[in-house]
């Protein structure tokens with residue numbers, strides 16, 4: 224199996240920070256699953272060289288010089304060691320940081336970091352940092368990875384659950400890290416890796432950038448429709464930028480559509496932020512804009528396409544918000560016009576010296592070049608290249624107008640030449656895989672992210688509504704009524720039968736409905752049996768979030784909540800199972816019928832990961848678990864109405880499932 228299944232275990236951990244020969248033990252409360260650090264240097268293919276795993280050389284270590292230092296993390300980074308140009312790659316499959324020769328695209332060495340690295344950041348000083356997603360750590364790495372100078376982790380610090388994005392201000396005195404599942408932004412001292420502060424964020428942050436004056440951070444999200452501009456001195460949110468613009472009067476995108484809303488709501492999924500170079504002062508946020516349709520009509524609104532409708536425009540478009548770096552305000556045109564599906568699942572971006580913006584499109588395995596000076600760059604595609612599957616990172620070179628792309632799914636590096644109107648890639652090479660990799664999982668992962676008429680008529684991918692295998696937080700109009708997509712990763716096994724109505728006894732049966740709602744080609748023109756099996760293998764094995772309770776969870780409260788959950792008075796366990804994650808597989812009427820619903824009884828959902836999947840109920844009517852618990856008093860369980868204090872305890876417990 225390609226991924227380790229994490230177990231939920233609560234633990235306070237000691238992490239040793241070793242810097243300048245001083246070891247400091249600090250108490251941390253992250254979300255990783257092991258205490259031991261498994262960071263070993265290993266040498267792999269490439270020029271034959273002696274294997275070494277001992278101490279660093281006594282002389283001050285040579286450092287890699289970044290080719291560029293945009294101050295934002297990336298899955299691939301270019302550097303120079305002497306005159307040699309190399310690439311550092313965050314290889315999430317092999318849990319390695321890979322060092323490759325930028326000219327030959329051959330692997331030079333690897334560092335096993337014992338966790339999927341998400342992003343790397345190489346400062347102007349030549350310090351390399353990585354976010355270690357599963358371990359819940361930020362790591363400082365020394366060595367160049369070239370010749371005898373093996374890469375090695377010299378310090379780690381704990382981060383809130385699932386650290387993903389990393390950025391640094393121009394003075395490079397601190398690192399700002401955004402954690403996805405742990406929805407936290409934190410700042411670390413760059414030399415000691417001491418955490419200076421941390422603050423809460425909305426669900427599922429994915430990218431962060433610090434403004435060129437070092438005063439503000441811009442944070443983007445995979446769920447919701449806002450960007451947050453955060454003052455780094457006060458840590459307050461000073462601006463919420465709606466990716467939907469103001470043409471709809473109010474910022475509705477933040478809250479999912481509710482039955483009775485007369486306007487549809489939208490979402491903007493933003494996984495990348497890039498700083499513009501020419502002209503300077505622009506910040507680009509490529510994102511996917513979703514329109515889930517009006518939900519109040521039983522068989523979907525006019526223009527219904529099964530999932531959503533086209534009466535107000537396409538269900539999914541590609542957009543690029545352009546922010547003024549000095550204020551964080553968006554250029555109005557960039558958030559008020561659609562760019563069609565010029566790029567499906569934008570996942571990485573980088574600006575060129577010539578004013579272009581390159582965006583990696585995971586859904587079509589392409590990189591597109593946009594005119595970064597345009598008022599709405601998403602409409603101004605100038606070039607398009609096909610790259611190996613899974614483009615997750617782009618790094619610009621300095622001497623040539625070329626970009627290096629890391630494709631995680633095909634495990635390959637590719638050079639593109641900007642301004643080359645032939646749209647041909649210059650060179651591409653697949654790096655050797657270290658960990659055995661199931662072919663079905665690999666194929667299924669590609670299919671899950673694939674924009675293809677065998678999957679949907681309008682180019683949508685599974686990941687469009689289940690980003691990173693989770694849920695988009697939206698409420699889609701469907702022929703059955705309003706439907707909030709369930710989170711999939713790590714959760715499917717416990718939630719049979721499938722769909723809110725529990726109509727599908729297995730995943731294969733549910734996928735029939737999915738393909739039909741998406742208007743996929745069927746029969747011989749549709750996905751073959753092997754592909755369907757591969758997709759299911761991926762659904763089964765896709766990586767769940769690292770699931771430790773958040774920092775500061777009160778264990779007494781959690782234990783009290785568990786007692787209440789399992790009590791006769793609350794009766795939660797009657798339907799959701801004693802452990803909350805083995806539901807009774809039955810449909811119940813918990814008086815949750817909503818406008819547009821054809822049927823008012825619903826399959827008991829598994830509560831696995833429920834703390835991270837707001838909003839709640841099939842129609843997303845509750846924005847928080849606490850609101851759900853309050854409003855379902857005496858209706859869903861709670862035979863004897865629970866006090867506020869008891870609900871607080873229940874709330875705390877349910878969040879740990």
Ligand code: HEC
Pocket residue numbers: 530531671678683684685686687688689699701703706707708709710711715718720721722723724730733734737738741758762
């Ligand atoms: C337009 C948004 C959208 C797209 C695209 C989409 N889904 Fe879903 N998915 C949903 C919604 C909404 C539900 C709940 C459906 C229901 O209850 O009828 C759902 C439910 C599911 C479920 C059942 C989960 C459970 O816990 O019961 C699975 C499995 C699933 N989707 C897989 C997929 C796969 C695989 C694809 C790609 C082939 C896909 N989805 C594409 C929105 C979407």
Ligand code: HEC
Pocket residue numbers: 723788793794795796797798799810811812813815816825826827828830833836838839840841842848851859860861873877
């Ligand atoms: C009679 C069976 C039953 C009992 C008892 C019950 N639930 Fe539920 N629960 C359901 C059903 C059915 C739904 C889905 C309702 C919907 O979406 O409209 C649900 C939904 C939920 C959800 C939202 C899940 C999501 O992903 O949106 C939570 C949280 C929840 N229940 C917690 C509890 C707690 C806590 C208790 C005890 C106080 C409880 N339930 C008692 C049947 C039950």
